[in-house]
Amino acid sequence: MSTTSTPAAVTQAANERIPEPCVVVIFGASGDLTKRKLLPALYHLEQSGLLPKDFTVVGVARRDLSATFAPDMKDGILKGGGVEAEDPKLAPFMDRVKYFATNFDDDAGFEALKAYLADLDGQFGTKGNRLFYLAVAPEFFADIIARLGKHGMAKPEKGASNWVRVIIEKPFGTDLASARKLNDDVNAVLSEKQIFRIDHYLGKETVQNILVFRFGNGIFEPVWNRNFIDHVEITAAESIGIEGRGPFYEQAGALRDVLQNHVMEVLSFVAMEPPDSFEAAAVRTEKLKVWRAIEPIPVEDTVRGQYGPGKVDGKDVIGYRQEDRVDPESQRETFAAAKLQIENWRWAGVPFYIRAAKRLEKRVTEVTIVFKQPPLHLFKSGGKGSIEPNVISMRIQPDEGISLQFGTKVPGPTTNVAQVNMNFSYAEAFGKSSANGYERLLLDAMLGDATLFAHRDGVEATWALFTPILEAWAATKPDFPNYDAGSWGPQESCDLLAKSGRSWGKL
Template sequence: MANNKTKHPLGIVIFGASGDLTKRKLMPALYSLYKGKRITQSFFILGIGRTQYTDSNYRSYMQKELAEFVAKEDQDKDWMDSFMSQLHYLSMDPSVESDYETLLNRLKELTGEEQPSNLLYYLATPPSLYGVVPLHLKKYNLNGKETRIIVEKPFGYDLESALKLNEVYTSVFDENQVYRIDHFLGKETAQNILAFRFANGIFEPLWNRNYIDYVEITAVENLGIEQRGGYYDTSGALRDMVQNHLIQLTALMAMEPPLAFNETDFRNEIVKVYNSLSPLNQTDLDEHIVRGQYMASETKKGYREEKNVPADSRTETYIAMKLGISNWRWSGVPFYIRTGKQMPTKVTEIVVHFKAAPHQMFHCAQGNCPHANTLILRIQPNEGVLLRVSMKVPGSGFEVKLTDLDFSYDKLGGLPFGDAYARLIEDCIAGDPTLFTRGDAVEASWRFFDPILKYWKNNAAAPLHGYPADTWGPLESEAMMNEHNASWTNPCKNLTNKDLYCEL
């Protein structure tokens, strides 16, 4: 629970308040915190955007949107009306410096202070404004020591731009005022990876190259780019998902135990993983990375047919990579990561493949020979944990087959998971940056991925494989794993709410 006590009201200032992220994620998260009494100080929300709204018009618009994006059981008229009374709007252009004088005056009215200070800025804007807004805030002294700023991904377009952005932010704020958000780290199931590893003595001794053969990390969607063609074609799967979400999950799986779970020790271990990623040479770029682009199927159109996408676009909608981590714990253990659009289902999960028993003395049951144990950590949907082990088949003889030992979160009695954005915004209000990305981690990540982007940019002949929508990506991604005698673990096409995984 937030405990940031101050005599001044907290001003939550959202740049991009008329945009999609605000109505779908930020306002529902803030309403959840308010209704749950997890914002323990007086506050107001000031939305900023180019769209013309009055306070009253904006409240009406947002109330209509919240009716769609807040769960029905959480909608309460009295709470909603009270929340809306905290909502204000200012029409201005965030790219124009002189407009910030209007912002300053409005904040003076709302706070009653000559120099408002207890402010939380959220940049829900196009990335082109990430380096502009802080400098304009500084011009009007709206960057005091009590202010905090949340910046959405992607933080930078490549290494050079990320370094420049960090320079901008360090010239305006202290590092502890900057909250680079990755909503994956706000998910209960992502945080539970740490609890699973470090709160259970039976797993940590096995969590190394002596017992683990390889690791898969998958985050795929069964949708296309929807209405984001203009943005996505300048980003692609690597910038949109791999450089932030997937590499964060890799770090949670591979990191050393922190001395304590706090903003310094935890984030130090994250950076160590990024710095340990094995650099990719020219051969690796062709053999250990498969990029693809979805094509039309019988029922779905291809990427190049999407709105605002050039007909000759070479932007990837699918990435599969083989990563190595050069340290004592993980030397020789490949991490296979993949993400893609228009996959058969939506799922984010981690599959840990343990090494097989050194000698197999039992018979196969009905041709189903025992395999090495696998551990599946499902981030979404059907959140849970599954361990596949070999067990004896009942009856005469001594045949064994794989069976599942599984746990799903709904077995905790319906306890709510909580919203990732609500959790992270609450942490920011409390001044806790532990689950946010530190500047040196952003730079370390980009140092690894930047050569890949440069290679694609400078080599028009770099492979880009097509794959039909509703399939598991290019066949080349399977071939990439063959050298390890492995294959991707593909979930069921139609995951149900009660099943964690497909039947064997």
């Protein structure tokens, strides 16, 4: 599929997106996220000319890594894709990558960090603007923010024009009560305008493209409702296991890790009404309306599962209970699915089926829009029966793109109908990208644009839906494991759709 572009317009738009001078301070910088995602994303912005000239990065962690931090980050940038070792922008960028060691509960360390950042302002001309990124375990969120407030780093100086913003990684709470407490703790120090709750799924081009696909094309929005759509499926499947994260996954599980945040964010883009504008407040308002319109979820409309031993890509793999640092009798789910009903004018009567899991047949995240059949079946599929419904599939990862499935006549003297796909591929249309999804989110945070970030109201709305399910699941003992690694999950997942004569689409 071909595409057209206007380089002058793109350049002008890019110039308008360059932030003010600033320091990006990453707490927990010794972790994998900083090396694999954050520094490569920042350098991709530098390559694109989207970072300010007066800019620096400071990694903060407890260990003294001052001698190895910058070389380690350089290695991550080179392995992050799209960067050559001789890239002329790389050495000047690495000169602006700094490190500061302190414990997160050390008041003296925070005072020293404050002085260090002030020195960097003088050295790099960053004007006191701060973007703090909390790439740490959730138990450190409130303490770090409290100390930023205590030591005068959470607010701009009185009367100054500079800004302070804080990015908080998920998980944001583990249920409704903990999310509310964390919100209260954070809001005691920071205004809501300063808080950027990040969900990296919203940095993916294909997630953002859901809104463009719907609201930027006149042929789709008129049929995007209960009159034409039969049901919607959203799948977030991984073929990998927990990859050594036993203690984390024992506390989280598939519902907390993916369904409550990533999948619900995608669902809101699929289901929301057109906002007044693509500004943060307008988009967040429409997303919140969707979540609040979802009916309480009966536990019988949910499915949980846990993988046992099986085969993935032809290789034998162990079950969840055999994974490192996992309870051999664990009741933690690695598969979670639910049927949701959005009770509003657009979606009344249209079920939304959502699922997220580890160790399924393949890695794929996809939104499937299944349309209703015509009222009269005039044609047969290959002479065998009714043709399949039209389907729009939006592939978020991998092989990002969109396909439209429809029926067409098979050449020949008889009227037989076959299903065909009209495909759009991001890679074919625009070239393969090395971006990892954090580029857009980091840039937006530096610009103060919260459109693609979660608000406390939205976080609490989704937890209000799923906390009763978690409580109901905790009250009963499941029969685990109940699906083989390398399959598409437990039979109960298929039964969830079969109750109404539906089935999961082929991915």
